Structures are given as structure tokens and as C-alpha cells.
Amino acid sequence: MATVAFLHAHPDDEALATGGTMARLVDEGHRVVLIAATRGEEGEPVPGVLDDDEALGERRTAELHAAAGILGVHRLAFLGYRDSGMADDPANDHPDCFWQADVAAAAERLGGLLDGEDPDLLVVYDPSGGYGHPDHIQVHRVGVRWASATAGVPVRWVTMNRDAIRAAIDRAVDELASGEATWANEEMLELRRQRTEVDTFGMADDEITHAVDVTAVIDRKRDAIRAHASQVAADSFFLSMPDEAFAATFGTEWFVDPGRPRNGRAQSDDLLLA
Numbered sequence: 001m002a003t004v005a006f007l008h009a010h011p012d013d014e015a016l017a018t019g020g021t022m023a024r025l026v027d028e029g030h031r032v033v034l035i036a037a038t039r040g041e042e043g044e045p046v047p048g049v050l051d052d053d054e055a056l057g058e059r060r061t062a063e064l065h066a067a068a069g070i071l072g073v074h075r076l077a078f079l080g081y082r083d084s085g086m087a088d089d090p091a092n093d094h095p096d097c098f099w100q101a102d103v104a105a106a107a108e109r110l111g112g113l114l115d116g117e118d119p120d121l122l123v124v125y126d127p128s129g130g131y132g133h134p135d136h137i138q139v140h141r142v143g144v145r146w147a148s149a150t151a152g153v154p155v156r157w158v159t160m161n162r163d164a165i166r167a168a169i170d171r172a173v174d175e176l177a178s179g180e181a182t183w184a185n186e187e188m189l190e191l192r193r194q195r196t197e198v199d200t201f202g203m204a205d206d207e208i209t210h211a212v213d214v215t216a217v218i219d220r221k222r223d224a225i226r227a228h229a230s231q232v233a234a235d236s237f238f239l240s241m242p243d244e245a246f247a248a249t250f251g252t253e254w255f256v257d258p259g260r261p262r263n264g265r266a267q268s269d270d271l272l273l274a
Contacts, residue, residue: 003031005119009135011064015224026072042085045267067224099134107146126157160202205251210255211267
């Protein structure tokens with residue numbers, strides 16, 4: 001059995017991007033290690049969720065522990081940096097934020113956390129961080145730096161399939177317009193209006209080497225997302241769409257093996273296979 005390490009930027013990224021793959025690997029008997037670079041201090045909390053004296057970072061840490069338990073993660077650790085906020089946010093300049101971290105030093109810190117784990121695979125984000133978030137970009141840089149210095153540990157980039165995203169948005173909005181669905185909300189409508197923004201997400205389908213089917217564990221993925229109540233509102237499209245629609249939209253998780261260009265080959269359903 002293999003050990004697969006996932007490096008994520010903030011609490012909730014693990015559930016949204018790789019929750020199904022993590023649960024599936026656990027069910028297949030593999031060891032799953034989750035490292036969170038930050039505790040998500042700069043997130044935008046759902047109104048009314050936090051207690052008056054509750055710090056967002058503390059709340060999101062607790063939510064991550066809950067989500068990791070739902071997914072079956074064997075070990076959860078923190079890299080120890082502060083959330084950098086979105087691009088061009090003043091938090092980008094905080095001296096303790098992940099974006100300001102020296103990549104080599106952060107990679108060494110990651111190595112210390114993974115010492116003794118000897119992972120067979122490391123999962124990070126694609127070079128753009130999926131959608132340009134500074135901490136996601138830094139996850140890519142730090143993870144790749146560590147892997148390249150550690151006897152060539154194989155890396156997979158988790159990404160968003162921009163072609164699948166476009167199709168899902170179109171399907172949802174069309175169903176809403178025809179009266180077939182009521183779960184598509186303003187977020188979906190805005191994404192359709194801002195087509196150029198969607199076109200910058202993730203990577204194109206013909207660049208993606210792995211399409212991992214997570215429909216068998218889709219309920220656990222959704223429950224893990226639900227655990228992040230400070231970030232994901234109960235009426236968000238993640239939680240309000242019918243089970244069948246959720247499985248159709250989020251039942252595949254997408255990865256790239258940077259060492260194996262696709263070149264027309266079929267996408268693999270097994271993350272561990274090159």
C-alpha cells in the first residue's frame with residue numbers, strides 16, 4: 001500500500017478539491033497524510049456563524065479536523081504559516097504569511113513534517129494555483145521544490161477542468177431557465193456572465209492526465225465540505241443542489257502528472273498510476 005501526501009493551502013481546500021480522492025485512497029487501503037499550509041485566518045466567514053469571541057483561524061482549524069475525520073485522513077499537520085488572503089490583499093504583505101515565505105525554507109519545513117512518512121506521491125496545485133490565489137501558487141512552488149530535492153518523489157497537480165466547469169455551469173443555468181431545477185443560484189449565473197473568468201480556471205481537458213471517479217464516496221466528500229460551515233453556507237450551490245446533480249458536477253476530481261504529457265492518451269482513473 002502507498003502513502004499519499006496532500007499539501008493544501010487552507011481548511012476547506014482539501015474537501016473541495018481532493019476530498020473524494022482522499023476518501024477513495026483510504027478505502028483502498030492507502031495511507032493519506034494532509035498538510036495544511038495555513039489555518040485560513042483571512043477567509044470570509046459566513047455571516048452569523050462565529051461566536052463573538054471566536055477567532056476565524058481557530059474555527060477553521062476545528063473544521064479541518066472534523067473534515068479530515070470524515071474523509072478518513074490518517075494524519076493531519078500544519079505547515080505553520082499565516083493565510084495570505086486573496087491576490088492584492090494587504091494580507092499578502094504580512095511577514096508571517098505563506099506568500100512571503102522563502103520557498104526553500106518552506107520546503108525544508110515540509111520535509112520535516114513528512115520525515116518518516118516516505119510518501120510515494122505528493123499532491124499539490126497546478127502552477128496557477130487553480131485560480132491565482134497566492135497561497136495556492138505557493139503550495140505548488142513549495143511542494144515541487146521539496147519533491148525535486150527528495151529523490152524525485154512523484155507529484156500530481158490537482159486542478160480544475162475548465163471545460164467541465166463550463167459545461168456544468170451551462171447545464172445548471174439552462175435547467176434553471178427551463179424550470180427543471182431550482183438549485184442554480186446567483187453564483188452560477190454570475191460565473192456564466194463572467195465567462196472569461198472561468199476560462200482562466202485550472203487547465204483544459206486535453207492537458208489533464210487523471211480523471212478520478214469519486215462517485216462511490218461522494219457523500220463523504222459532501223459531508224466534509226459541509227463541515228466547513230464558516231466558509232460554505234448551507235444555501236450555497238455546493239450544499240443546496242440535489243444529490244444527483246452534486247454527483248454529476250463534483251463526482252470527478254482532476255489531476256495532472258507533469259512528467260507524463262497526455263498526448264491524446266485516455267485519462268487514468270488511478271491517481272497512483274503514471
